[in-house]
Amino acid sequence: MQAELIFTGTELLIGEIVNTHAQYIGRELAALGIEITLHTTVGDQWDRMAGVLQGALERADLIIITGGLGPTTDDLTRDTVARVLGLPLVLDPPSLEHIRRFMARRGTVMPENMIRQAYFPAGAKILPNPVGTAPGALLEYRDRVLVLLPGPPDELRPMFARTVRPYLAGRARGGMVTRTRLLKVTGIGESAVQQLIGDLGGQGNPGIAYVAKPGEVHVRISAKAPGGALAEQMVADLLARVRERLSAYVFGMDDDVLEEVVGRLLTQRGLTVATAESCTGGLVASRLTSVPGSSGYFLGGVVAYHNRIKEGVLGVPAGVLKEYGAVSRETAVAMAEGIRRLTGADLGLSVTGIAGPDGGTPEKPVGLTYIALATPEGTSCREFHFPGRRHGVRQGAVNSGLNMIRLYLVDQQMAVD
DSSP: OEEEEEEEOHHHHTTSSOOOHHHHHHHHHHHTTOEEEEEEEEOSOHHHHHHHHHHHHHHOSEEEEESOOSSSTTOOHHHHHHHHHTOOEEEOHHHHHHHHHHHHHTTOOOOGGGGGGGEEETTOEEEOOSSSSOOEEEEEETTEEEEEEOSSHHHHHHHIIIIIHHHHHHHHTTSOEEEEEEEEEESSOHHHHHHHHGGGOSSSSSEEEEEEETTEEEEEEEEEESSHHHHHHHHHHHHHHHHHHTTTTEEEETTOOHHHHHHHHHHHHTOOEEEEESTTTTHHHHHHHTSTTGGGTEEEEEEOOSHHHHHHTTOOOHHHHHHHOSSSHHHHHHHHHHHHHHHOOSEEEEEEEOOSSSOOOSSSOTTEEEEEEEETTEEEEEEEEOOSSHHHHHHHHHHHHHHHHHHHHHHHHHHHO
C-alpha cells in the first residue's frame, strides 16, 4: 500500500503554524508497513485542492487529508472530495447531534454554520471526534481509500489512534513493515560520525541516515521486513554495531533528552549541580530545570555576562580577566570553582565563549568556547570551536556542557562498579 498525504491550510504555507502532522502520520504509517510516496501542502483554494486530490487519486492507494473540516467558508475539504469524486454531500444526524451537545456543554448556542461539519460525501464512514466538533471521515472509493482528519493535533491524533490505525492495520496486513531506532550522540560533528560508521551501511536495508541538530547528531537506523519481529531484529543487529563505534559520544536513544539523562544520573549518584554562564545566558540552567524533579539536584545558577559579575559574584580574580580575558580557560575554571563555592553544589559548570556574530578576533574567533566542570576531585576545562550562527554556537555549548556532566557521572559510576 502506497500513501500520499495532503495537508490543507494557507496557515501552513505561510509558516504561521508548524506542520507536525507529517512527522506523526509518517511514523504511524511506517510502523504499519505503508509507504508514503508524497507530501503536499495546499492552501484554502478549491481549484488547487481539487488538482492535488485528482493527482493523488491517480498515484496512491491511500490518501490522507488533514484540515479543512471546520465550519468556516475556507474549510473546503469535504466539498472538494465530494465534487472530485462526483458524490453528493449528505447529512449525518449523529454528527449533528454530537455538535449540538458539544456546544451545549460549553453553554453556548450552536451557530448555524456549524451544521456544515455534519455533512460528508455519500458512503463515508464517520470518525467521531470526542475532543472537538469536526468529525473525520473514511471513504472507500473504487480501489482507493481516503481519510479525512481534522487539523488541530489534539483532535487528529486521538482520532487516528482509535479508528484509522486499526482500520489500516487490517488492510495493510501482509505488507512490508518498517522499524526504526534513533541513536543520539553529542560532542562530535555529523561528518565525523559518518567517518566512524559510514562503512556499516547507507541507503540499504537496513539503512542508516543522519540528522544534524545544534550540538547533537541523530543516527536513524531503519529496516523493512515482512514482519515486525524480523524488522526489529535487523535494526537491533545494526544498532549494536553502530553503538559500539560511537560509544564515546552516545547519550541516549529514541525519545531520550540530554538534560533528562543528566538528571537521572545526578539523582542516582545523589549529587547536586550549579551553573555559571556567560555566552549561553542561562540556557544550561533552563535545560536542566525543564525536567520535573530538577529541584532535587539543581541548586541555582548565575548569568555572569559582564566581567563585573564574574569578578564580584563568582570571585574571578581581576588579574585573570585582565591577563587572559573573559573568554579563556583560566576564566572558565575560576567561574566553575566560584559557582561551586558560592552555592555549595557538588558540581559547578561554567560556560564562557564568543557566540557572535560580532566580537571575534583572529586569536579568538566566533564559536570559541571554554567549558569547565569543577568537582570534588578537581576542575577540568575543555576548549570548543562551534560552527554556525549565534543560535548554533549557544546550543552547541549547552549540549557540550551537559555532556561534560554526563561523562563525569558515567566515569564515577564505572569507578564504583
